[in-house]
Amino acid sequence: MPEDFEKAPANATPSHADVLAAAARIAPHAHVTPVMRSRALDAIAGCELHFKCENLQRVGAFKFRGACNAIFSLSDAEVARGIVTQSSGNHGAAVALAARLRGTTATVVAPRSTPKVKLAAIAGYGARIVPCEHRQASRDEVTAQVLAETGGVLVHPFNDPRVIAGQGTAALELLASAPGLDALVTPVSGGGLLSGTCLAAHGIDPAIELFGAEPEGARDAHDSLHSGTRITGRVADTVCDGLRSELGTLTYPILREHLREILLVDDAAVVAALRLIWERMKLVVEPSAAIALAVVLAHRERFAGRRVGLVLSGGNIDLDGLPALFATGRSE
Amino acid sequence: MPEDFEKAPANATPSHADVLAAAARIAPHAHVTPVMRSRALDAIAGCELHFKCENLQRVGAFKFRGACNAIFSLSDAEVARGIVTQSSGNHGAAVALAARLRGTTATVVAPRSTPKVKLAAIAGYGARIVPCEHRQASRDEVTAQVLAETGGVLVHPFNDPRVIAGQGTAALELLASAPGLDALVTPVSGGGLLSGTCLAAHGIDPAIELFGAEPEGARDAHDSLHSGTRITGRVADTVCDGLRSELGTLTYPILREHLREILLVDDAAVVAALRLIWERMKLVVEPSAAIALAVVLAHRERFAGRRVGLVLSGGNIDLDGLPALFATGRSE
Known part of the structure; x- marks a missing residue:
């Protein structure tokens, strides 16, 4: 991506105050989505899960x-x-x-x-x-x-301070609905949602542990944070069609400052988590959303007994592609 | 079904007061499920739809x-x-x-x-x-x-006054959440949910029009009400696996007294409605629940411009059976 394209919008780092302002600005237009619980999934995960249902947002996603x-x-x-x-x-x-x-x-x-x-x-x-x-x-x-x-x-998909601040409003609502959460888990692609979540959550409680959820087949954000260099130019290979972007120049430094860790899972784990959410919560979510539950189940020692918020980022999925998607889950 | 089996529970016809008592009795255990709206589906249906989400009830169904x-x-x-x-x-x-x-x-x-x-x-x-x-x-x-x-x-699945009164609590909640609805549409099988809905709704407002939604391939309730005789002994053939029972001795007279009409749709219409609910509302519902929307879309002249409540009765479905289910929708 050429620099002039990335820098086209204002490139100041947004703040917690910008997230609060965004919440007021979008209130007449966006849904305050529900936060849902599931006894069955709590039992399976061994912790207390609070799902922010952005699949029920307008256009079917936090975007x-x-x-x-x-x-x-x-x-x-x-x-x-x-x-x-x-x-x-x-x-x-x-x-x-x-x-x-x-x-x-x-x-x-x-x-x-x-x-x-x-x-x-x-x-x-x-x-x-x-x-x-x-x-x-x-x-x-x-x-x-x-x-x-x-x-x-x-209006860039993620490398824009106004977009980042807007995405952070989902975490604001989640923490208003479920105060005192110990940790938040959010999918990461270009990092707009995750960096907005960082600004929203740490402005409320600096002790909340913030995690990104990323597919093994698109682990550039994980590797960027571990190497200390923003990695670009890789080809993503994952069923999470919403998680194939690379971190931006604005989102990367926010994640470096706030994030506890990016946790990885393979596509089979994503599909298994998607099925659990569909079957147990009766919610249609897309693979890029189900990954948040997948990492909690795959890294359960990090979350055992804790109160965990997960952002179900979207629910747009081609139903005719389900047999192929479920086959992915079985073959791996 | 032998008479002694049908009559095993108390066989007095339940009343609106029994539904109110049921609501108090189950309150510590059952969820007050959300009532959801969809701009997209309102536009498609040409009326104002209020969906009572019993797919989010415990065990995934109003039952x-x-x-x-x-x-x-x-x-x-x-x-x-x-x-x-x-x-x-x-x-x-x-x-x-x-x-x-x-x-x-x-x-x-x-x-x-x-x-x-x-x-x-x-x-x-x-x-x-x-x-x-x-x-x-x-x-x-x-x-x-x-x-x-x-x-x-x-505890009979539907021919029991306590069961009927309990099922009626879904409509009570729906009307409390969306007062002044013009009509309610509820799936009909043995008639427990529909007769409970009758008692609940007409106790609040005798003018509400009450409709049953039944598959063409299991139209015994429709034909019973039109012929004036409770029909038994047919073999049902429908993708709505929850709608294959026949009316009971207790539910049939309640429907005769309260119902405006039972509306029929074929399985292809049910599958099309199911897809709409999954895709537009991001809710997993089973075919037996989607039929309520299917009849509204198939009989739109009855509902045009009106405020209509629909009970999404359940969300238990075998995801591995989806390709076959969707093929049903295409082949008919």
């Missing part, structure tokens, strides 16, 4: 929080230029809906390989879709073209 | 309400004799859990054809399972044997 905060932070003059983003998934739908609510247009640069259901969701919220190739260079090139042609405002 | 009310209505002396029922599904699990909570034992007579996951759920709550053959005569014979041997107390 609406960040997109909404970013777009409603803009001036009327900026908004009038239209919103531009690149996304092959939930962020594109989130930007499309938030732009519509703000009364402006959105253009989403999306790889031709994007699943039809996700393109349909983006188009369903009224956004224009501009196709690109799958490789990052093509995405950035086409995004830069669109920005130049339209004069629009970029 | 816990009736079983709990019946078992907590018993005297200590009766309870000490143990509970007996026959079930191939959610009622068996509900009786098993309610019996355990009351500190007694349960015996569930279940056909050998019962899916392993459902047997595992029943056994998981500590009940003894006694196998029988699939045909009703075998179920009744084995149940009678178990009753004779154990001296236990029968």
